[in-house]
Amino acid sequence: MTMSGDKPFFRFHPGAYERGAFIESSKPCDVCAQRSVWLYAGVIYTIGQGPSVCARCIASGRLADHVDGHFSMHDADFEDDVSADLDAEVMQRTPGFATFNAFQWPVRRGKPFAYVGHGEEDSTWQNRDAAAAIRKLYADEYDEKLEGTTPYALVFKELDGRKHIAILDLD
Ligand SMILES: [Zn+2]
Numbered sequence: 001m002t003m004s005g006d007k008p009f010f011r012f013h014p015g016a017y018e019r020g021a022f023i024e025s026s027k028p029c030d031v032c033a034q035r036s037v038w039l040y041a042g043v044i045y046t047i048g049q050g051p052s053v054c055a056r057c058i059a060s061g062r063l064a065d066h067v068d069g070h071f072s073m074h075d076a077d078f079e080d081d082v083s084a085d086l087d088a089e090v091m092q093r094t095p096g097f098a099t100f101n102a103f104q105w106p107v108r109r110g111k112p113f114a115y116v117g118h119g120e121e122d123s124t125w126q127n128r129d130a131a132a133a134i135r136k137l138y139a140d141e142y143d144e145k146l147e148g149t150t151p152y153a154l155v156f157k158e159l160d161g162r163k164h165i166a167i168l169d170l171d
Contacts, residue, residue: 024038117155
């Protein structure tokens, strides 16, 4: 197993490792029984306790085969229709992130956006496109200029483009 194999990239949540969605661990994964290396530290929304799962098994879909019945990595629904493949990739093969509330995952022309960051994170405000998207959200929603920062937003970007959008995540 190569290092990159142990640490797969998640295109709909590219900052997952930096954000702490995984911790380095030698604990065995409940799904593949191998050393986790990168053990998922987030929530799996399912009936009862979700398994301890490694990054490999999330990315490959082995987790989806392992869990009986419906589960999701996110407390979210898509705001618009997406294909079954993309639905499964985002909802079951992409690590989650902390939010205050359930949210509607942005979609344009059938393509889900990729998660960039939360208003609570300094890295979001250091990202000029992300900060601009939150300021635009506040201008549109509240018809006022946002002074300083706010924790109440989630930022996404087009998977293959530069467009960033923010949505409210009120506590
Ligand atoms: Zn595993």
